[in-house]
Amino acid sequence: MKHVNAIFYKQLKDTIKNPAVLMQFIIFPLLAFVLTFLMNMERMTNDMLEALPYGTDVDMVLANMNASMPNMTTMQATVFAGMGLIPIVASIIAEDIEKKSLRFLSMAGIRPTAYLVGIAGVIMFVSLFTSAAFSLIAGFTGLDFIIFTAAMMSGVAGSIVLGATFGIMTRNQQAAAGITMPIALILGFGPIMAQMNPSIARFLHVVYTQQLNVVADYLTIGGVDTPLWQSFGIMWANVALLGLLFVLVFRRKWSIE
Amino acid sequence: MISISMKDVTKSFGENNVLKGVTFDTHEGEIFGMLGPSGAGKTTIINILTKQFAADGGEVYVSASSNEMGLMLEHDGLFPRLNCLENLIIFEKIYGIPHSRSIEALESVGLAKAHKTAVEKLSRGMRQRLVIARAILHKPKILFLDEPTSALDPLTAQGIYHLIKELRGSGTTIFLTTHNMQEAVNLCDRVVMLHGGTIIEQGDPNEICDRYSAVKTIKDLEAVFVQLTGGGLQ
Numbered sequence: 001m002k003h004v005n006a007i008f009y010k011q012l013k014d015t016i017k018n019p020a021v022l023m024q025f026i027i028f029p030l031l032a033f034v035l036t037f038l039m040n041m042e043r044m045t046n047d048m049l050e051a052l053p054y055g056t057d058v059d060m061v062l063a064n065m066n067a068s069m070p071n072m073t074t075m076q077a078t079v080f081a082g083m084g085l086i087p088i089v090a091s092i093i094a095e096d097i098e099k100k101s102l103r104f105l106s107m108a109g110i111r112p113t114a115y116l117v118g119i120a121g122v123i124m125f126v127s128l129f130t131s132a133a134f135s136l137i138a139g140f141t142g143l144d145f146i147i148f149t150a151a152m153m154s155g156v157a158g159s160i161v162l163g164a165t166f167g168i169m170t171r172n173q174q175a176a177a178g179i180t181m182p183i184a185l186i187l188g189f190g191p192i193m194a195q196m197n198p199s200i201a202r203f204l205h206v207v208y209t210q211q212l213n214v215v216a217d218y219l220t221i222g223g224v225d226t227p228l229w230q231s232f233g234i235m236w237a238n239v240a241l242l243g244l245l246f247v248l249v250f251r252r253k254w255s256i257e
Numbered sequence: 258m259i260s261i262s263m264k265d266v267t268k269s270f271g272e273n274n275v276l277k278g279v280t281f282d283t284h285e286g287e288i289f290g291m292l293g294p295s296g297a298g299k300t301t302i303i304n305i306l307t308k309q310f311a312a313d314g315g316e317v318y319v320s321a322s323s324n325e326m327g328l329m330l331e332h333d334g335l336f337p338r339l340n341c342l343e344n345l346i347i348f349e350k351i352y353g354i355p356h357s358r359s360i361e362a363l364e365s366v367g368l369a370k371a372h373k374t375a376v377e378k379l380s381r382g383m384r385q386r387l388v389i390a391r392a393i394l395h396k397p398k399i400l401f402l403d404e405p406t407s408a409l410d411p412l413t414a415q416g417i418y419h420l421i422k423e424l425r426g427s428g429t430t431i432f433l434t435t436h437n438m439q440e441a442v443n444l445c446d447r448v449v450m451l452h453g454g455t456i457i458e459q460g461d462p463n464e465i466c467d468r469y470s471a472v473k474t475i476k477d478l479e480a481v482f483v484q485l486t487g488g489g490l491q
Contacts, residue, residue: 006350010336010343017338017375100332104391107307108351109324 007118028080074216081155082209083188093167094176266315290445299434327397
């Protein structure tokens with residue numbers, strides 16, 4: 001436990017002092033806020049309503065628009081969990097490797113699991129605030145708030161472990177950014193594409209970001225076939241598999257170095 | 258009592274035979290110097306002794322476990338955005354030692370006043386001293402120092418020599434590598450000379466000099482500078 005505590009301390013201090021990392025936790029909710037509230041300006045709505053064909057049920061259009069606003073927020077939340085966090089975690093670990101700090105930690109007795117849990121603890125802790133900001137913008141309260149937070153934390157956990165695996169595999173931060181970005185884009189934007197294409201949705205069914213989006217849809221627009229327990233089950237199965245992959249890669253990397 | 262022992266150790270990287278049957282012993286509480294030019298195999302020996310590499314052949318014995326070793330290696334491994342004290346607190350938590358040890362370690366290397374300075378803002382000499390503070394934080398049984406005064410000004414180097422001698426006084430075995438022969442004469446109880454992966458000479462540095470009639474009188478500007486400035490870490 002003292003090893004996890006040491007890594008948690010190191011990462012918390014480092015995150016607070018690293019504006020590039022801190023910004024990632026702020027920019028996505030900020031974007032959701034802008035999209036949700038600034039796009040909902042009265043003038044813009046009036047312009048859109050004037051462009052509607054004669055005879056359209058305006059009240060229904062307005063109701064649909066208002067209903068879809070939380071969904072726009074949760075889409076941003078999925079992009080944050082899937083796309084934002086993977087490069088962050090990979091970059092944190094790649095920096096520790098590049099600067100040889102991880103070697104000193106390892107030689108002082110830090111095990112791969114303690115290192116990962118310490119880093120993940122900080123990222124999840126900071127992500128809790130980001131998730132709460134998304135909930136606030138989407139207007140989730142009570143049980144919806146709890147379900148959304150739990151889903152977000154599950155998605156965040158998946159991205160942390162995947163980012164950590166890429167971070168361990170690479171030798172420096174530049175390489176980490178290069179290798180993680182395409183994967184992060186697919187995981188972050190995949191669920192948005194899945195909303196437009198059922199084949200993609202079927203293909204991505206076993207991926208944690210898709211299930212995060214499914215839970216978000218359940219809370220916002222409804223009409224979801226997948227039960228909540230199944231979505232959470234898939235997300236945590238992803239986390240477990242990726243965690244196993246991380247430990248294998250960490251050990252292999254260490255035996256080579 | 259034997260603290261470190263290598264017997265007929267070999268190590269290759271591909272076609273490159275870096276160590277070709279290296280044999281030596283170090284004793285508890287001594288300053289042991291590994292001398293040789295760059296590429297002689299000094300860092301490889303430290304990496305083997307600190308269990309970062311395995312030797313290809315031969316026997317290796319180190320009387321301390323990994324967390325009983327203090328390390329100052331080629332790369333400092335410091336966390337650049339964290340300040341000096343925070344860098345030590347991480348290891349204080351890992352070793353489960355009281356917070357006062359971090360303060361003591363910073364004081365012993367003359368960095369107490371800079372404890373809130375971020376590592377990325379430290380000079381090279383200050384970074385080097387912080388690395389030593391981290392290495393001695395948990396009062397290790399064996400301290401490995403890889404080129405501890407390379408690229409340091411004479412004054413800072415003198416301060417580090419003084420600190421190393423103090424540590425020896427407290428019973429710590431110090432294993433250092435250097436290509437600075439004068440440093441070895443001033444500091445080490447015993448040395449081995451490494452060349453091309455083979456030990457070419459070993460023993461008391463003064464005796465080695467006598468053996469080869471290599472005692473000479475030189476105009477030592479470094480000594481004058483130290484005398485004029487009073488020496489020590491500032």
